[in-house]
Amino acid sequence: MIVVFGSINIDLVCRTDHHPRPGETVPGSDYQLIPGGKGANQALAARRAGANVAMVGAVGADDMAAAALAELTADGVDLGAVVTRGATTGMAIITVDRHGENTIVLSPGANARLKGEDLGAVRLGAGDIVLLQMEVPFAESLAAAKAARAAGARIMLSIAPFLPIERAALAAADIILVNETEAADLARHLGLAPGRDGAATVATLARDLGRTVIATLGGDGAVAATGTETIAVPALPVDPVDTTGAGDTFAGVLAAFMDEGASLAEAMRLAASAGSLACTRLGAQPSFPRRAEIDEAANQDGALA
Numbered sequence: 001m002i003v004v005f006g007s008i009n010i011d012l013v014c015r016t017d018h019h020p021r022p023g024e025t026v027p028g029s030d031y032q033l034i035p036g037g038k039g040a041n042q043a044l045a046a047r048r049a050g051a052n053v054a055m056v057g058a059v060g061a062d063d064m065a066a067a068a069l070a071e072l073t074a075d076g077v078d079l080g081a082v083v084t085r086g087a088t089t090g091m092a093i094i095t096v097d098r099h100g101e102n103t104i105v106l107s108p109g110a111n112a113r114l115k116g117e118d119l120g121a122v123r124l125g126a127g128d129i130v131l132l133q134m135e136v137p138f139a140e141s142l143a144a145a146k147a148a149r150a151a152g153a154r155i156m157l158s159i160a161p162f163l164p165i166e167r168a169a170l171a172a173a174d175i176i177l178v179n180e181t182e183a184a185d186l187a188r189h190l191g192l193a194p195g196r197d198g199a200a201t202v203a204t205l206a207r208d209l210g211r212t213v214i215a216t217l218g219g220d221g222a223v224a225a226t227g228t229e230t231i232a233v234p235a236l237p238v239d240p241v242d243t244t245g246a247g248d249t250f251a252g253v254l255a256a257f258m259d260e261g262a263s264l265a266e267a268m269r270l271a272a273s274a275g276s277l278a279c280t281r282l283g284a285q286p287s288f289p290r291r292a293e294i295d296e297a298a299n300q301d302g303a304l305a
């Protein structure tokens, strides 16, 4: 089973030709309200890849809560550990430019009220995988990680968005997920020199932290350093429409295939394909591929041959 302890948002998305500079107003498309949040996104991506998934998160007592949970509900993510706390559901205000690149302003709402002890509503077993990100208070994620580890679960931490985490706290994770920018930020924060590329930076981080570190590299796929090996997998050649949620797709799908017993290399390959597919459609959750689509794309790419 996969348990996601993290954020649930509603994304207010507007497309525009280019992102506004400070003080500039730019015309945009009609807005859309789309379920999102890094935690909920990872839960849905894992579920669509075929895993049993439970979500631990918080929504507000407002009209946005049901909308934020709509896709998780429809796809059968276990929401028994989602609590209602405070007035507002988390909202991400997102602009997407003509290149598919986004900017995000995050209003945390109920996400700021999630507690580590809320993980206790889920029955965790040895070998389960717990996914954490950085959109709920990190002290609470750390408390959840400690409880999960005591139950024998494996911990995957996405340091997204980047926050300067203490070195000791990073030891709570078995696998650390970053993008290329976050990898360099983490290296600098730890007093290490970022490498000349993502592969070099994750190798430095893995050596220093004694943990598996995986970086997503956009159109260049993903790279992992485990301490004993380096694994690089390609992305699919796609024309991105919207990259929102691609990293979350990678994390959720990676966890789903690892939960099935796939090797790290195979799980990364499938996760990178899924992340590419998520870039071909607007929005976070509606863009996440289902298992059949992931398998088909990976087969075409020769990944499962």
Ligand code: RIB
Residues within 6 Å of the ligand: 009, 010, 011, 035, 036, 037, 038, 041, 091, 092, 104, 106, 135, 244, 245, 246, 248, 284
């Ligand atoms: O990673 C993408 C997510 O980040 C969006 O869905 C938005 O909610 C923000 O939290």
